[in-house]
Amino acid sequence: MTTYTDKGPKPDVGRFLCFDYLTFWVGNAKQAASYYSSRMGFEPYAYKGLETGSRDVCYHAVKQNKIIFVFASALNPGNAEMGQHLVTHGDGVKDIAFSVEDLDGIMKMAKQRGAKIVKDIWEEKDEFGKVRFAVVQTYGDTTHTFVERGNYKGLFLPGFKKPLFPQDKLLEKLPKPNLQFVDHIVGNQPDLQMENAASWYEKHLMFHRFWSIDDSQVHTKYSALRSIVMTNYEETIKMPINEPATGLRKSQIQEYVDYYGGAGVQHIALNTQDIIASIRVLRERGMEFLRVPDTYYTALREKKS
Structure with missing residues (x-):
């Protein structure tokens, strides 16, 4: 094993804080979220779908301490992007999100260095505040979303609401990992x-x-x-x-x-x-x-x- 001590120069702008959440593209988001809850001890955390105004994709987020997994599925037939991803890869991680500070600085640097920008900076907001995002391409079909939360006070992200149904009573009876x-x-x-x-x-x-x-x-x-x-x-x-x-x-x-x-x-x-x-x-x-x-x-x- 080789251990490296040279970190290189400290970036002049921006800071990566931690893993924020992982997004899986799957055939059945509700079923996948249920599996991770029943088998691995996650709990239903947040939901975004038809009932909240998302007409094309539904999202089921589960959480365990500081771990957040988001399972996403297409709602309509003919979603070419998600469909082709599933045909090629099956269920899997599509995106790894990082919490960041100074999103503008990070994106400016990434562009100058030639990163492939999947989606440039945008913001989403609701009654609890706003969150800013950007997406870049990394290896294979995998992406990284940069998330700048600022002072956002909502449950998870704008557009997400509490799960529609109460937590399964069975989960409350199971031991916690x-x-x-x-x-x-x-x-x-x-x-x-x-x-x-x-x-x-x-x-x-x-x-x-x-x-x-x-x-x-x-x-x-x-x-x-x-x-x-x-x-x-x-x-x-x-x-x-x-x-x-x-x-x-x-x-x-x-x-x-x-x-x-x-x-x-x-x-x-x-x-x-x-x-x-x-x-x-x-x-x-x-x-x-x-x-x-x-x-x-x-x-x-x-x-x-």
Whole structure:
């Protein structure tokens, strides 16, 4: 593992604060939100749809401590953008939103450095105040939304209301996994595209390299990987960028790229203060985990002896 100490110059304008929320494009937003609530301990948080004036897309937001996931689905047939995304990728993360300060400064810098602007600065408002946004393109079909909340006092974002229905009584009876916040979000890249993706964060957002590993450090007889962790100047946002390395078999990173149809968000790491207790609760709630064969522990003991 290589640890980097050079953060590079501190940006003259703008500041990235933290992960704000993640948006998943899915076939059935209500059903997806229900799954994350029943299995992973999230709670229905906010809603935007026909009943609130959104005629084309419905959004179901769920929350657990500082983690917010938003599930979005098209309401009408013929939504080419969302439809093609689902055909290519299936359900998955479309957007990673960052809370920022000085959105104007961040966007000015991003434009000067050649970032692809999906949607320039706009604002939305309601009786609780206003929020400003902008969207840029990162790896694959994934985007980043920059969110400047200012003094907004509403539930979540303008246009979102409290869930239409009371919380499922069943959820109140289930144990809590106590997941705290998004620790990091991994983006898998096709072979030899990791450096390009990492350089994108350096060039356009002025992120720096936090640490990295290569296939000489992480490998088995059958597969290997390379990874660079990118982070903002304050190191409050961690974005590992992974790519496969050659092995006797196809690595899980290459499998992801093949099945997802290109680069994308491969996993979201959620912080917990007690991982054993959290996993126990998640199992009780019906969450499925990979089975570890007994031979794994036999091999581990032999390796340590």
